[in-house]
Amino acid sequence: xxxxxxxxxxxxxxxxxxxxxxxxxxxxxxxxxxxxxxxxxxxxxxxxxxxxxxxxxxxxxxxxxxxxxxxxxxxxxxxxxxxxxxxxxxxxxxxxxxxxxxxxxxxxxxxxxxxxxxxxxxxxxxxxxxxxxxxxxxxxxxxxxxxxxxxxxxxxxxxxxxxxxxxxxxxxxxxxxxxxxxxxxxxxxxxxxxxxxxxxxxxxxxxxxxxxxxxxxxxxxxxxxxxxxxxxxxxxxxxxxxxxxxxxxxxxxxxxxxxxxxxxxxxxxxxxxxxxxxxxxxxxxxxxxxxxxxxxx
Numbered sequence: 001x002x003x004x005x006x007x008x009x010x011x012x013x014x015x016x017x018x019x020x021x022x023x024x025x026x027x028x029x030x031x032x033x034x035x036x037x038x039x040x041x042x043x044x045x046x047x048x049x050x051x052x053x054x055x056x057x058x059x060x061x062x063x064x065x066x067x068x069x070x071x072x073x074x075x076x077x078x079x080x081x082x083x084x085x086x087x088x089x090x091x092x093x094x095x096x097x098x099x100x101x102x103x104x105x106x107x108x109x110x111x112x113x114x115x116x117x118x119x120x121x122x123x124x125x126x127x128x129x130x131x132x133x134x135x136x137x138x139x140x141x142x143x144x145x146x147x148x149x150x151x152x153x154x155x156x157x158x159x160x161x162x163x164x165x166x167x168x169x170x171x172x173x174x175x176x177x178x179x180x181x182x183x184x185x186x187x188x189x190x191x192x193x194x195x196x197x198x199x200x201x202x203x204x205x206x207x208x209x210x211x212x213x214x215x216x217x218x219x220x221x222x223x224x225x226x227x228x229x230x231x232x233x234x235x236x237x238x239x240x241x242x243x244x245x246x247x248x249x250x251x252x253x254x255x256x257x258x259x260x261x262x263x264x265x266x267x268x269x270x271x272x273x274x275x276x277x278x279x280x281x282x283x284x285x286x287x288x289x290x291x292x293x294x295x296x297x
Contacts, residue, residue, distance in 0.1 A: 011118050015141050018115055019153065022132040025100040028108050033070035034098035035078050036133040038125035041092045045085060051126060052079050071128065074098040077112045084114065092121030096132050119143045161266060162274040165196060165288060174293055178286035180223045180250075182295045191289045192263040197251055198275065198284030199267040202226055205253045207246040210237050223250055250285075263287070 027033045039048055056075045062068040077097035085093070094115045099108050111132075117140050127133045138153060168176035177186040180203070186192045206229075208220040220242065224234055235242045258265040268275045278284060 012141070012144050015115075015117075015137060015144065018113065019134050019137050019141065022096055022111070022113070022134050022137075023153075023157070025098075025111060025132055027130045028070065028099050028101055032129045033067070033074050034100065034111075034129055034132050035074045035096065036125065036127040036129070036136075037078060037095040037097075038121050038123065038136050039088050039092050039095070040121040040124055041088050041090060043088060043092075043124055045082065045088050048126075049079065049082060052082075055126075055128070070099060074128070077110070081112050081114045089116045091117050091119065093117075094121065094137065098132075155269075155272060158266075158268045158272060159274055161194070161196065161288075162268060162272075162278055165278070165286060166274075168288065169282075175289045175291070176286060177289060177293070177295055178282040180283070180285060183285050183287050185295055186287055186289060186293060187261040187263060189293070190262050191291060191293050192261060192287040193290045194288040195254060195258055195261075195263045195265050196278070196286050196288070197254060197265065197267055198270065198279050199251075200270050200279070201249070201251045201284045203250040203285075204229060205246075205248055205250045206244060208235065208242040209245050210240050210242055212238070212240050219245055 025034065037048070039045075052075055056072055056079075059068060059071040059075060062071065074097050078095055081095050081097060094113075094117065096111055096113045096115075099110050101108060115137075119140050121136070121140075123136075125133065125136060165176055169178070177183050177192070183192070183195070187195070203223050203225055206220075206222045206224060208222060210217070210220070220237070222234060228234055235244070254265060268278055270276055270279065278286070
């Protein structure tokens with residue numbers, strides 16, 4: 001093995017270790033207080049430092065003292081980490097900061113990591129959440145020709161997420177939703193933390209108009225399977241044939257609009273037994289909720 005090969009193997013190992021360390025970490029605060037930052041080489045460092053200063057001022061007004069301290073401390077850690085750089089590194093930098101639940105023998109642990117990648121950071125990201133966002137690191141790992149590990153990690157994460165979803169449903173916790181009606185209702189209420197969709201979801205979203213309707217009448221929205229779309233009764237109202245104003249895959253619509261509901265979108269594959277079960281038992285659409293919700297009302 002050449003020296004270059006050894007260097008590449010070491011870089012892959014370092015990134016794998018970083019992902020494995022950050023992936024399970026969760027904030028000690030009840031609020032989102034773990035910072036994930038990705039800075040491409042073209043972004044001026046002053047742009048990021050100004051953003052963090054604004055975020056710190058906003059966080060300092062949080063009423064809850066423990067939550068305020070957790071968030072402002074994470075921002076201060078991030079600011080201190082960036083102060084080590086005179087400018088953004090040649091390939092950009094990933095920064096992860098915050099206080100997390102520690103090992104069983106530790107009450108808490110401070111994380112302050114600045115990782116300089118060997119492949120350029122593609123897109124700016126600033127997130128303050130209850131967990132670190134490592135998707136960008138997984139993508140970087142794939143670019144470093146360690147696609148097998150990245151794939152295994154993605155499968156493992158999907159399994160854990162679906163296991164939690166199934167547990168929430170079977171326990172009757174009220175902290176999950178499934179099916180189109182329930183999920184859309186929970187999204188409208190801002191209750192969905194993670195929207196889960198099968199990547200093979202075949203449902204189409206139709207926006208329909210009744211030609212006889214008045215100008216103030218709302219368009220009809222229907223979500224139909226391919227089989228339902230063959231039934232003309234779904235495209236008629238009061239004897240009038242409905243005009244199709246818009247038609248697109250529901251998956252595409254959610255991808256474009258999920259951020260408006262304050263939710264994160266996660267896709268699951270049918271390669272996993274859990275993914276197949278999610279489709280067969282839950283219709284391939286569901287969500288994990290921020291709080292208990294009675295969607296039957």
